Amino acid sequence: MEQTEGGIVITRRGWWGSALLMVFLFVGSATAIAGGKKSDVVIGDTEERDIGAKLAARIRAEKRIVADKAIVDYVSRTGQNIARLSDRPDIPYHFAVIEDKTPNAFAVPGGYIYVHTGLLKALDTQSQLAGVLAHEIGHIVARHGVKQLQEGLGVQALTTLVLGGASRESTQTVVDASVAVVMTGYNRNMESEADSYGAMYMARAGFNPEGMAQAMDKVAVLTEGGDGFWESLDKKHTPAAKRVAAVRAEIKDKGLDAGLPSDPQPYRTVKSRVPSRPPGRWSRAPASRSPRYGA
Numbered sequence: 001m002e003q004t005e006g007g008i009v010i011t012r013r014g015w016w017g018s019a020l021l022m023v024f025l026f027v028g029s030a031t032a033i034a035g036g037k038k039s040d041v042v043i044g045d046t047e048e049r050d051i052g053a054k055l056a057a058r059i060r061a062e063k064r065i066v067a068d069k070a071i072v073d074y075v076s077r078t079g080q081n082i083a084r085l086s087d088r089p090d091i092p093y094h095f096a097v098i099e100d101k102t103p104n105a106f107a108v109p110g111g112y113i114y115v116h117t118g119l120l121k122a123l124d125t126q127s128q129l130a131g132v133l134a135h136e137i138g139h140i141v142a143r144h145g146v147k148q149l150q151e152g153l154g155v156q157a158l159t160t161l162v163l164g165g166a167s168r169e170s171t172q173t174v175v176d177a178s179v180a181v182v183m184t185g186y187n188r189n190m191e192s193e194a195d196s197y198g199a200m201y202m203a204r205a206g207f208n209p210e211g212m213a214q215a216m217d218k219v220a221v222l223t224e225g226g227d228g229f230w231e232s233l234d235k236k237h238t239p240a241a242k243r244v245a246a247v248r249a250e251i252k253d254k255g256l257d258a259g260l261p262s263d264p265q266p267y268r269t270v271k272s273r274v275p276s277r278p279p280g281r282w283s284r285a286p287a288s289r290s291p292r293y294g295a
């Protein structure tokens with residue numbers, strides 16, 4: 001797990017803005033190919049995990065990672081139960097909680113999944129959390145992150161990331177842009193594929209997949225206009241109501257709910273521990289974990 005000791009870490013976040021600026025260009029090009037065009041992933045499994053580890057290290061250095069064992073263990077246990085029954089159970093999965101009020105979650109290639117405290121606060125049952133995690137696991141199974149990076153940044157840049165050889169600055173630029181890409185979300189087809197896989201994996205793991213639809217409803221209420229959704233900074237995404245309806249239709253068609261429990265390990269036991277970020281409560285990251293680059 002990418003947790004730190006002794007509380008929660010505050011680090012610099014200045015680089016984020018410039019990385020996001022870059023990502024809008026990349027996502028623009030990635031969105032243009034949405035609509036069914038298949039892209040071949042040439043980045044191998046080992047390379048994907050290597051890229052993921054580099055991005056995870058960057059996230060660990062730049063984000064406030066929640067260290068409360070009760071929260072981290074609950075999220076991780078829920079996620080691992082789903083991941084081991086997914087169609088890609090043979091890679092290690094890592095779950096971490098980021099202290100951030102935005103109701104968001106995202107997956108990094110290679111098996112790294114992050115949930116914001118703002119999303120944890122919005123949820124009420126374990127199956128709703130399972131819905132969020134299962135969707136992210138769906139992205140990892142379908143290798144959406146690495147596809148998006150390959151299309152957005154190019155194989156050359158990713159190869160350099162794996163093999164090295166570029167200057168520290170240009171490597172860091174690729175890492176920052178990559179993190180921004182995976183945080184921004186994916187095209188409509190990828191999102192719907194992740195929803196579909198996620199609902200199926202939830203049922204396999206014994207969580208009522210209705211929890212995924214409920215989590216979507218909750219996030220839609222929290223976000224402006226009801227159109228926002230986790231991962232999605234792009235307003236052109238499918239409206240939440242449509243996705244929720246599609247998930248519920250799939251659950252019904254495939255008979256996935258079958259009386260599965262919605263809250264087997266009561267979520268309230270961890271929800272009350274999720275921090276709301278009062279100022280000054282967090283410990284600061286050691287200097288060695290806060291590299292001096294970025295904007």
Ligand SMILES: [Zn+2]
Nearest residue numbers: 135191194231
């Ligand atoms: Zn997604």
